[in-house]
Amino acid sequence: xxxxxxxxxxxxxxxxxxxxxxxxxxxxxxxxxxxxxxxxxxxxxxxxxxxxxxxxxxxxxxxxxxxxxxxxxxxxxxxxxxxxxxxxxxxxxxxxxxxxxxxxxxxxxxxxxxxxxxxxxxxxxxxxxxxxxxxxxxxxxxxxxxxxxxxxxxxxxxxxxxxxxxxxxxxxxxxxxxxxxxxxxxxxxxxxxxxxxxxxxxxxxxxxxxxxxxxxxxxxxxxxxxxxxxxxxxxxxxxxxxxxxxxxxxxxxxxxxxxxxxxxxxxxxxxxxxxxxxxxxxxxxxxxxxxxxxxxxxxxxxxxxxxxxxxxxxxxxxxxxxxxxxxxxxxxxxxxxxxxxxxxxxxxxxxxxxxxxxxxxxxxxxxx
Amino acid sequence: xxxxxxxxxxxxxxxxxxxxxxxxxxxxxxxxxxxxxxxxxxxxxxxxxxxxxxxxxxxxxxxxxxxxxxxxxxxxxxxxxxxxxxxxxxxxxxxxxxxxxxxxxxxxxxxxxxxxxxxxxxxxxxxxxxxxxxxxxxxxxxxxxxxxxxxxxxxxxxxxxxxxxxxxxxxxxxxxxxxxxxxxxxxxxxxxxxxxxxxxxxxxxxxxxxxxxxxxxxxxxxxxxxxxxxxxxxxxxxxxxxxxxxxxxxxxxxxxxxxxxxxxxxxxxxxxxxxxxxxxxxxxxxxxxxxxxxxxxxxxxxxxxxxxxxxxxxxxxxxxxxxxxxxxxxxxxxxxxxxxxxxxxxxxxxxxxxxxxxxxxxxxxxxxxxxxxxxxxxxxxxxxxx
Ligand SMILES: [Zn+2]
Numbered sequence: 001x002x003x004x005x006x007x008x009x010x011x012x013x014x015x016x017x018x019x020x021x022x023x024x025x026x027x028x029x030x031x032x033x034x035x036x037x038x039x040x041x042x043x044x045x046x047x048x049x050x051x052x053x054x055x056x057x058x059x060x061x062x063x064x065x066x067x068x069x070x071x072x073x074x075x076x077x078x079x080x081x082x083x084x085x086x087x088x089x090x091x092x093x094x095x096x097x098x099x100x101x102x103x104x105x106x107x108x109x110x111x112x113x114x115x116x117x118x119x120x121x122x123x124x125x126x127x128x129x130x131x132x133x134x135x136x137x138x139x140x141x142x143x144x145x146x147x148x149x150x151x152x153x154x155x156x157x158x159x160x161x162x163x164x165x166x167x168x169x170x171x172x173x174x175x176x177x178x179x180x181x182x183x184x185x186x187x188x189x190x191x192x193x194x195x196x197x198x199x200x201x202x203x204x205x206x207x208x209x210x211x212x213x214x215x216x217x218x219x220x221x222x223x224x225x226x227x228x229x230x231x232x233x234x235x236x237x238x239x240x241x242x243x244x245x246x247x248x249x250x251x252x253x254x255x256x257x258x259x260x261x262x263x264x265x266x267x268x269x270x271x272x273x274x275x276x277x278x279x280x281x282x283x284x285x286x287x288x289x290x291x292x293x294x295x296x297x298x299x300x301x302x303x304x305x306x307x308x309x310x311x312x313x314x315x316x317x318x319x320x321x322x323x324x325x326x327x328x329x330x331x332x333x334x335x336x337x338x339x340x341x342x343x344x345x346x347x348x349x350x351x352x353x354x355x356x357x358x359x360x361x362x363x364x365x366x367x368x
Numbered sequence: 369x370x371x372x373x374x375x376x377x378x379x380x381x382x383x384x385x386x387x388x389x390x391x392x393x394x395x396x397x398x399x400x401x402x403x404x405x406x407x408x409x410x411x412x413x414x415x416x417x418x419x420x421x422x423x424x425x426x427x428x429x430x431x432x433x434x435x436x437x438x439x440x441x442x443x444x445x446x447x448x449x450x451x452x453x454x455x456x457x458x459x460x461x462x463x464x465x466x467x468x469x470x471x472x473x474x475x476x477x478x479x480x481x482x483x484x485x486x487x488x489x490x491x492x493x494x495x496x497x498x499x500x501x502x503x504x505x506x507x508x509x510x511x512x513x514x515x516x517x518x519x520x521x522x523x524x525x526x527x528x529x530x531x532x533x534x535x536x537x538x539x540x541x542x543x544x545x546x547x548x549x550x551x552x553x554x555x556x557x558x559x560x561x562x563x564x565x566x567x568x569x570x571x572x573x574x575x576x577x578x579x580x581x582x583x584x585x586x587x588x589x590x591x592x593x594x595x596x597x598x599x600x601x602x603x604x605x606x607x608x609x610x611x612x613x614x615x616x617x618x619x620x621x622x623x624x625x626x627x628x629x630x631x632x633x634x635x636x637x638x639x640x641x642x643x644x645x646x647x648x649x650x651x652x653x654x655x656x657x658x659x660x661x662x663x664x665x666x667x668x669x670x671x672x673x674x675x676x677x678x679x680x681x682x683x684x685x686x687x688x689x690x691x692x693x694x695x696x697x698x699x700x701x702x703x704x705x706x707x708x709x710x711x712x713x714x715x716x717x718x719x720x721x722x723x724x725x726x727x728x729x730x731x732x733x734x735x736x737x738x739x740x741x742x743x744x745x746x747x748x749x750x751x752x753x754x
Contacts, residue, residue, distance in 0.1 A: 009472025014521060014731035016398070016471060050387040052399055065733065068401075068472045098380070101406070105377040 004076030006030070008038055011065030021069065023079060030069060039067065046080070048087035056080065056089065116254055124249040128242045133189050136245050140209020143248065147207060151199060162196040162216060162365035171196075171364030174357040175214075178229050181352060185301045186236050194232065196364050202316045206235040208244035216365045221315055225353035225361065230299055230309030237294030243287050285332065292336055296343050304352055306344035310337040378747075379409040385705075390468065393717060396725045404467035404740070409747075412463075412740030416456075416748045419741075423448065450492070453749045454485035458514075459742020465518065466738045471728070476735025479517030481742070487513060499546065504538060505531035507615075511622065520625055521731035529622025537614050545604045552596035613639040616716050627724035634719040642711035649703045657696055664688060 008019040008030050019038060022029045027042040041060050051057035051070070056077035058069040071077045081089045088094055152160045159165075163172030179194045186192075190210045199215040206212050212235045214228070222228045238244060292309070299306035314337060353361060383406040390402035427448070430441040458481040465475040491506035508531035515527035613636040620632040 011472040012733050014471040014473050014728055016729075049403070050391050050401055052391050055399075057401065066469055066472050066474060068469070101380050102377060108376045 001076055001079055004071065004073050004079075006072075007070040008032075009066075009068045010038065011063070011067035019069075021071070021076075021080075023083065028069075028080065039069070041069075043084045044086070046084040046087060048081075048084075048089060056087070058087070061086065120250055120253040124246045124253060127249060128246045131242075131245065136242065137190060137209040139245060139248060140207050140211055143207055143244070144209070144211050147205075147213075151197065151213070158198065158365075158367050160197055162198060165367055167366050168364050170357075170360035171362070171366075174225075174353055174361040175364060177357065178225060178352045178361070179232060181302050181304075182229060182233055182236060182298060186240065186298055188236070188240060190239075192236065192239065198365055204231050204235050206238040206244055208242065208248060210239050212236070212239070218312075218316075219362060219364060222312065224308065225351060225358045226299075226305040226308035226349070227312040227315075228361070229302075229304055229352045230295060230306065231312050233298040233302075233304075234291050234295035234309060236298060237291030238287070240294060241287065241290055243291070246287075289336065289339065292340055293343065296340050300343075300345040302352075303350050305349040307341055310340040310344075313337055313340070376410070379406040379413070382406075383409065386464075389713060395470065396722065396728060398471055401469040402467055403469055404463070408740040409743055412742070412744030413747050414744070415741055416744030419745070420748055423452070447489070449749060451485050451489055452745065454488040455481045456742050456745035456749055457488075458484040459738075460746040461514065461742070462738045463740050463743050466735060470520065471731075473521040473731060473733045474735055474737070475518065475520050476738070477514075477518050479513065484510070484513060500542060501535070504534035507531070507619075508534065508622075511619065515623065519734060520728075522734045523626045523628075523727065523731045526624045527622045528624055529618055534614070534618050537618065538611070541607045541611055541614075544607060545600055548596040548600040548603070552593035609639045609643045610636055612712065616712065617719075620716060620720060625727070627727040629723045631721045631723070632716070632719050633721070634715055638715050639712065642708050642715070645711070646704060646707040649707060650700060653699050653703060657692075657699070661692065664692075 003020055003022045006019050006021045008017045009015070010017075017032055017038065019030050019032050022031070027040060028046070029037065030039040030041075031037045039060075041058075045061045046058050047061050049057040049059050049068070054072065054074075056071040058071070058080070060067060071080065077089065081087045148160065162168055163175065175194065175196065179192060183192050188210065192210045192212065194212045194214065196214045196216060196219060200217045201215050202217040202221040204212065204214045204218055212232060214232065218231060219228060222231075295309055296306040299309065313333060383402075383404060386402045386404065390400040393400045427441065427445045430444060458479075462477040462481070465477045468475045488510055491502070491509060495502045495506050508527070508529055511527045511529065515525040518525040613634055616639075617632045617634040620630050620634075623630040
C-alpha cells in the first residue's frame with residue numbers, strides 16, 4: 001500500500017483539506033484531488049504526535065508552522081510507522097523513557113531524604129557559628145514571643161514569670177546571684193536572661209539569644225542550690241553551643257526543602273514552626289552530652305558541685321528539656337550520669353547559695 | 369495532595385493527563401492536541417523556586433521583626449503569596465493555551481498577568497466582605513478578562529455569561545448554607561453581653577461558673593450554635609455537586625469565539641451520580657485500608673509484647689506510617705480523579721452544543737508559545753490545576 005487518504009492542515013490557516021498521501025522512497029507527499037502538492041516530508045523529519053487512539057497524527061520536526069497530517073486508516077498508518085524512526089505508535093519508545101523517568105524520580109526523592117537527614121544538620125552546624133550574635137538576639141526575641149505563648153497555658157491567676165511579686169523578690173535576688181556566678185566564669189558573647197516560670201514540669205529550656213527558662217517544677221524537685229545551678233549550667237552549654245539557633249535553622253531548612261520542592265509553600269508560619277522545633281526539643285544525643293560536658297566544666301570552674309547536675313538528672317529521668325521522654329533506666333541517662341561524675345572536680349565545693357538564700361529561691365513562685 | 373506525594377514524577381503524570389484529555393476533546397469533528405512536555409514543567413518549576421527563595425527569605429526575616437512589621441508579617445505574607453498565586457494562575461493559563469493546538473493552529477492569551485492578579489485580589493476582598501454574594505460577579509468579571517484576551521489563531525474570544533444570572537441560580541443554595549449560621553448568631557444576641565464581659569474582666573479560677581450564673585442561656589446558645597454550624601457545613605457538602613453543575617453549565621454557555629457560540633445542557637443528577645460513585649469507592653477503599661492497618665497494628669503489638677521493639681523497630685514503624693500515608697493519599701486522589709474529575713469533564717463535553725462553526729474555517733495563525741514559569745509558580749504555591 002503506497003498511498004492512502006488523510007486530512008491536512010497547513011499550519012497557516014485553519015482550513016481542513018482532504019488529501020491523498022503517497023509514500024515515495026525518501027518521504028511522503030501530500031497533495032489534494034486537483035493535484036496541488038501541499039507538502040513533501042522526508043521520513044526522518046516526521047514525528048508522531050499525541051492523538052486519540054483511532055488516529056495517527058503527524059507533524060514535521062523543526063517546522064516553523066504547526067502543519068499537521070492525520071491518518072485514520074490503521075493499515076496505512078502502520079505503513080508510515082514502519083518507514084519513520086520518530087513515529088512511535090506502539091509506545092515502546094515512550095515506555096522505556098518512562099521507566100527512566102520513574103528511576104530518576106526515585107533517585108531524586110532518595111537524595112532529597114539524604115539531604116534532609118544529613119545535609120541540613122551539617123549545613124546548620126556550619127552556618128550557626130558564622131551568624132552574628134545580633135542576628136541570634138533578634139531570632140531569639142521572635143522565638144521567645146512564640147515560646148512564651150505556647151508555654152503559658154494558665155487561664156488566670158498570678159503572672160507567668162515568678163520573682164515579680166513582693167514576696168518573691170528575695171528569691172529573684174538569690175537566683176540572680178547564682179546565675180551571676182556561673183555567667184562570670186562562662187564569658188558568653190551575649191547577655192544571659194534567666195527566668196523562673198510557672199510550669200509544673202521539672203525542666204529547663206534555653207532559647208537562641210541567651211534566654212533561659214527554669215520551670216517551677218524543677219525548683220520544687222531540687223534539694224539544694226547546686227542542683228539548680230547544675231541544670232542552668234547545662235542550659236548555658238546549649239546557649240554557648242548555640243544549639244537553639246542550630247535547631248531553628250534545621251527546622252527552617254527542612255520545612256523549606258520539603259515545602260518548596262514538593263509543591264507546598266509554608267510562609268508566615270516559619271517562626272511558629274521554629275519555636276515548636278525548640279519546644280519539642282529535637283536536640284540530639286551529641287548536643288546533650290556536649291551540654292553536659294560544658295555544664296560540668298562550668299560548675300567545676302565556678303567552684304560548685306558538678307555532681308549536683310548528675311543527681312538532678314537522676315531525679316528527672318534525664319529529661320532536662322520538655323519533650324524529652326527518656327526513661328530512668330535508659331542506658332543514655334546512666335551513661336550521662338557516669339560521665340558527669342567522672343569529670344566532676346574532686347575539690348570540696350563551696351555551695352552556690354547560703355541556707356537563707358536557698359530557702360528564698362524555693363519560694364520564688366510563692367505569690368504575692 | 370497528589371502532587372505533594374508524587375515528587376518529581378508529577379510533571380510527567382500531569383502531562384499525560386492533559387494529553388489524554390486534550391486529544392479526547394472533539395470540536396466539530398477535530399480533536400485538540402496538547403504539545404506541552406514534562407521537561408518544560410520541571411524547568412518552569414525550578415525557575416519558580418529560584419524566584420521564590422528571596423520572597424521566602426524576605427517573609428522569614430519580616431516574621432523575625434518584633435515591631436509592626438513582624439505583627440503584620442502574617443497578613444503581608446498572605447497578601448503577597450495570594451497575589452503571586454493569582455499571577456501564577458494567569459501565566460499558567462497562558463502556557464496551557466499556547467500548548468493547545470487545533471487544526472494546525474495554536475491558541476494564545478494576551479493581557480497583563482499582574483493586571484489580572486490585582487483584579488482577582490480585589491474581587492476576593494469584595495466577595496469575602498459580602499459573604500460570598502459577590503462571587504457570581506467576581507467569576508463573570510474575571511472570566512470576561514480572561515476570555516477577551518484569549519485567541520484561537522486570530523479569532524478572538526469573549527465571555528457572555530452574566531453574573532446576575534448566576535446569582536439568581538445560586539442564591540437558593542446561598543440561603544440554605546447561611547440560614548443556619550444566621551440562626552446561630554441570633555441565639556447569641558439574647559446573651560447578656562455586659563454581664564459576660566464583667567465576668568471575664570474579673571478573671572480568677574471560677575470565671576466559668578460566674579459566666580454561667582450571669583447567663584443561664586449561654587450554654588444552650590453555644591450548643592445550638594454548634595448544631596447550626598454543623599448543619600451549615602453538611603448542607604454545603606450536600607449542595608456542592610449542584611453548585612458545580614450550575615457553575616459548569618453557566619460557564620460553558622458563556623464561552624464565545626467570534627461567531628462560535630456554546631450552549632450546555634448539563635444535568636445535575638449526572639453530577640450527583642459522579643459524586644455518589646466517588647463516595648462509594650472511597651468507603652470501599654477506607655474499609656480495605658482499615659483492615660490492612662489493623663493487621664499491621666496487630667503485628668507491631670505482638671512484637672512489642674515479645675519485647676523486640678528497639679530503635680530499628682521504631683524506624684520501621686515510622687516508615688510504615690509514612691508509606692501508609694502516601695498510599696492513602698494517592699488512593700483517594702486517584703479515586704477522585706477517576707470518578708469526579710473525569711466524569712465532570714466527560715459530562716461537560718458531551719452536554720455541549722456549538723453553533724456558528726463556520727467561523728472556524730478561515731482562521732489565521734497567530735501567537736507564540738509562552739514560558740512554563742507560570743505553571744512552576746502555580747505548582748510551588750499550590751494553586752495549580754490539571
Ligand atoms: Zn539539654
